[in-house]
Amino acid sequence: MFKLWASIKKDVRVLWRDGVGLALMFIMPVVLVVVITDIQNSTFELINKNKLPVLICNRDTGASSKQLIEAIKKVGMFSVDNLPKNQDEKTIADSLKKKDALMSIIIPADFTRKVMAKSKTTAGKALTSFGLQADSAQKDVGDVDPLVLYYNPVLQESLRLSVKGALQSALQLVESRQTLRTLYFDINDKPLPEKLEGEMLNNKATITDVPVSINGSLKPPNSAQHNVPAWTIFAMFFVIMSLGGSVVREKTSGSYIRLKTLPTSYLVGMLSKQIVYVGVTILQAIVIFSLGLWLFPAINLPALNLPHDVFGLFVVTILTGWCAVSYAICVGVFAETHQQNNGFGAISIVILAAIGGLMVPTFTMDTSLKTIANFSPMHWCLQAYYDLFLENSNLGNIIGYLIPLVIITLVFQLVAIWGLKRKNLI
Amino acid sequence: MVDDALAVNVENLGFHYPGNDGVTFSGLNLKVNKGERFGLFGPNGAGKTTLLSLMTGLLNADQGSIKLLGLDVSKHSNAVNRSFGFVPQDFSFYQELSPVENLEFFGAWAGLSKNQIKIKTDELLQILGLEDVRHKQVDKFSGGMKRRVNLAIGVIHNPQILILDEPTVGVDVQTRHAIISYLMELNKNGTTLIYTSHQLIEAEGLCNVAALIDSGEIIANGNIDKLLEEHKQEDLEQLFLELTGKEYRNDV
Numbered sequence: 001m002f003k004l005w006a007s008i009k010k011d012v013r014v015l016w017r018d019g020v021g022l023a024l025m026f027i028m029p030v031v032l033v034v035v036i037t038d039i040q041n042s043t044f045e046l047i048n049k050n051k052l053p054v055l056i057c058n059r060d061t062g063a064s065s066k067q068l069i070e071a072i073k074k075v076g077m078f079s080v081d082n083l084p085k086n087q088d089e090k091t092i093a094d095s096l097k098k099k100d101a102l103m104s105i106i107i108p109a110d111f112t113r114k115v116m117a118k119s120k121t122t123a124g125k126a127l128t129s130f131g132l133q134a135d136s137a138q139k140d141v142g143d144v145d146p147l148v149l150y151y152n153p154v155l156q157e158s159l160r161l162s163v164k165g166a167l168q169s170a171l172q173l174v175e176s177r178q179t180l181r182t183l184y185f186d187i188n189d190k191p192l193p194e195k196l197e198g199e200m201l202n203n204k205a206t207i208t209d210v211p212v213s214i215n216g217s218l219k220p221p222n223s224a225q226h227n228v229p230a231w232t233i234f235a236m237f238f239v240i241m242s243l244g245g246s247v248v249r250e251k252t253s254g255s256y257i258r259l260k261t262l263p264t265s266y267l268v269g270m271l272s273k274q275i276v277y278v279g280v281t282i283l284q285a286i287v288i289f290s291l292g293l294w295l296f297p298a299i300n301l302p303a304l305n306l307p308h309d310v311f312g313l314f315v316v317t318i319l320t321g322w323c324a325v326s327y328a329i330c331v332g333v334f335a336e337t338h339q340q341n342n343g344f345g346a347i348s349i350v351i352l353a354a355i356g357g358l359m360v361p362t363f364t365m366d367t368s369l370k371t372i373a374n375f376s377p378m379h380w381c382l383q384a385y386y387d388l389f390l391e392n393s394n395l396g397n398i399i400g401y402l403i404p405l406v407i408i409t410l411v412f413q414l415v416a417i418w419g420l421k422r423k424n425l426i
Numbered sequence: 427m428v429d430d431a432l433a434v435n436v437e438n439l440g441f442h443y444p445g446n447d448g449v450t451f452s453g454l455n456l457k458v459n460k461g462e463r464f465g466l467f468g469p470n471g472a473g474k475t476t477l478l479s480l481m482t483g484l485l486n487a488d489q490g491s492i493k494l495l496g497l498d499v500s501k502h503s504n505a506v507n508r509s510f511g512f513v514p515q516d517f518s519f520y521q522e523l524s525p526v527e528n529l530e531f532f533g534a535w536a537g538l539s540k541n542q543i544k545i546k547t548d549e550l551l552q553i554l555g556l557e558d559v560r561h562k563q564v565d566k567f568s569g570g571m572k573r574r575v576n577l578a579i580g581v582i583h584n585p586q587i588l589i590l591d592e593p594t595v596g597v598d599v600q601t602r603h604a605i606i607s608y609l610m611e612l613n614k615n616g617t618t619l620i621y622t623s624h625q626l627i628e629a630e631g632l633c634n635v636a637a638l639i640d641s642g643e644i645i646a647n648g649n650i651d652k653l654l655e656e657h658k659q660e661d662l663e664q665l666f667l668e669l670t671g672k673e674y675r676n677d678v
Contacts, residue, residue, distance in 0.1 A: 002534055002539070002540065003534050003535055005534075006531050006534030006535070007531065007534075007535075009527075009531070010520065010523065010527065010530075010531040013522070013523055013527055014520060014522045014523065017522045017563070018522070253516065253517065253519070253520075253521065254516035254517065254518030255518055255519060255520060257484055257512075257514055257516075257518055258512065258514065258519065258532065258579065259535060260483070260484055261482045261483065261484065261507060261510070261512045262507055262532065262535040262536050262537075263504035263505075263507035263535075263536065263537050264504075264534075264535040264536075264537070268535075424485065424486075
């Protein structure tokens, strides 16, 4: 026990004097988690709280285009700014840049006429199909000229598609209203009452979105819930820079040689490193979770909500830390130099993080990448955390992620011991 | 049968590096008596460090045996590891730590109690002139100071055999003198010294028995005075050149 205690003291002292390693393990992830959460939160607020600026150039003078603009305003996600109707495309493109808007819509000059004509045709067809006589003079005027949507290329594909969907919906509303009015007039010879029109067009079934969680909690997840666990895992695996480097230093300095000649098993040394560095990873988690709990609300970011199963959170944190530490030792054993350890270590962590879903959610990946993600230890850590944080699962629900995590950790340990034996260091 | 007078007994030793890269031993025999100050000399690549690595269990022999105080090194037992101290050529310790912290750690691994470590640390730091810098980080030390820390760690557990691989390389005269004096003192108290160096003048002053090794074979072995007399040479350096030649040796 005294040997283990002496080893722990030695490892803590060596770590304490490794300023760069400490900075990488604590400052880097703190900065990352704050910056990324802030960025993600800003995007979230842009879509959900702020309105997307849209420039509209209405070349039409009729009522339908005005109704369309009203319908666009009612969608709720746009702040509309009107451009003069004689604006050419180049000026509109320049206006996009000048006014810092991301989109511009051009309503064609004969929009109202075409909508009216189309609605008359449609209403006529409807009357004929009802067995009522339609105005035989009505001819099919063809489709309404398309609206032109200019957009800034920085606009994300998903956002652009949702904007297009919203515009489509507004357009449909205008066309439906006109068709309904025409149909009513043709049948009743009087205008459609406003109240009835409102009921027919606006009385739609509403949609309520409810986040689904295992224990039935309805608290919606926020960007902190997503980012804090992800970047905590990333930080934990970054102990490779300090721990892997420490293993390399022991090999290159000859400390291993000396230790091998002493009457103590090197397993004591391995155990000591694991105790110290798993302690470091727990400390990293405490620091990053504390930021989420107390710093985030103070800087107008959403606060982190801890899961109900705090014991489960503790177990996942320890197992994640243990896996990260085992991986670091394994890489340190096989690296011949600091450069190899740091280069391979950093790159492999970034790759494992990317395919593990820490940077981009796995549900957005294609099938082959999703399959690969299942082989990243970080993916299992992340899924276990997400189930706890986002779905309020308990330890029993996430055991399926923890078993492979423990297995891969033991594999890392065995490979490290095999490497030390192969290099004749133990 | 165990010979109680022997500190080291190498019998019919066979060894080769993977791919036959480097020195090879084939049927090598060597005996070192207890209490001797034994010097192992040879040109670069002759096999000195390899033989010391085999003696300390850092490498495993292909055939034959090496016994320290009658204990088989290949068993890697704690008893074998307690019997000897090793001072490698490299600074084999933690440069981020102070001398006291290094001695505390290596002393614990050598099997000493907390109290034993404290007593021995105070003694060694005083003898080796490191008392004033006992709490300073070793990476700020000069080469000579680091050599003394390296030596202190090797002897903290009072080993009966002390194996030293070029313990004075790159140090100033004062440090060399301090180290050699301390080694003589240890030997007076019964520690068997096994020592390699290219400093043959220094070695002649320290050792009473020497073996010359070249290409994995012992080409001369015995009391230094008798060896010089047999080969009609005035000093160890002349003897060395006579037996190993004057051409360059490239150890790749």
